[in-house]
Amino acid sequence: MAVYLQILLTWVYMFPSSEYRGWHFQFMDLKPQDKHGCHSKTFLRTLFNCHGAAIGKRALTQCSFYWLTLTFFFHFQHSFSSPLSPSAPSVFVKMSVLGRRGIHYFQKLNSANIPTALIEKGQNRVIEASLTLIRERAKLKGELVRALGGAVASASLLGVPLGHNSSFLQGPAFAPPRIREAIWCGSTNPTTEEGKELTDPRVLTDVGDVPVQEIRDCGVDDERLMKVVSESVKLVMEEDPLRPLVLGGDHSISYPVVRAVSEKLGGQVDILHLDAHPDNYDAYEGNYFSHASSFARIMEGGYARRLLQVGIRSISQEGRDQCKRFGVELYEMRTFSRDREYLENLKLGEGVKGVYISIDVDSLDPAFAPGVSHIEPGGLSFRDIMNIIHNLKGDIVGADVVEFNPQRDTVDGMTAMVAAKLVRELTAKIAK
């Protein structure tokens, strides 16, 4: 009894610290399909589900973690030594995994055991430097397009290699370079289906990636990181006629991107969202910024007037309740043949600032796009998406292609080509 009380108290003490999250997970994206990472991340997220906690809690939290580890150890030590206990090996394995993770994050915390102001100053410099590169590249591309003249709107690629807000695998962090490679791959040509030339800077430019890993490596938390993403999008939009075409990353990035688009334009947009999932949980696995929660954040923020979700075929009761709460127009796969005609003749964005298109690659049937974390059979065909996009009437003010996971792609990069073609055709849709 006393031991359980001790464990409970320890957890309560540990809750207020969000710092472990930042420092512990900073390198985790870089591990390929790390199953243990996935589980322990879920576990730790539940523990440290709190944002913006005071840095002064660190010492207390650190002690609490030692206490928790010891408590577990003493509580279960009879299981380790008892050959009759069937749970012994698995408990031991779990303990050693936890132990190794613990060591990893003590190192991080110890190295961080320096004045808060010093860390913050350094973080600010790194963020400023990161934004400077994007700002200068956007400026140059904007100047170039304006000098060439004649473009009202032009797509500009911005990569956001962020995968740590995934609830399962983290591979989408590796997508932007793979998509770029496929866009310019010699197996195809730079002309889009309806005849736009991607080599023309008035059609397409590129301002590079937000250095997500480098920023997280400095211990910057997600709230701040999301602001950096928003800031980067605004830097692109600053350079009229450039419009952001964002390469994800997991779906969590749509929140800071849409927020930036709406704030910069000074009003709401209509959103066409293609996905297998509605991604509207209040929070998922305790993560407010989860890729499964981005559309809850967008709707709460009031950034969208209409939200059309198309391709949905994995939706929980909470997802349905949230759709009702936010007035989402839900087009599920099971009724797609009925809805097709409407969806292939959409007219959006009138009376608001324009249309934002968010394409989750898992909206496609896995037969077309196997390289995604969340394989969900029964999806859209590539041509279904093309028909919807090509026929859509509206001013496209921004777009994203997210959730391509190169670690799950075929050896010949089939999904990279699919993601690239989505980007190419979105480019054609934006540019005018």
Ligand SMILES: NC(=[NH2+])NCCC[C@H](N)C(=O)O
């Ligand atoms: N953007 C995504 N791929 N989201 C997938 C979310 C999956 C999550 N397990 C759910 O129940 O919805």
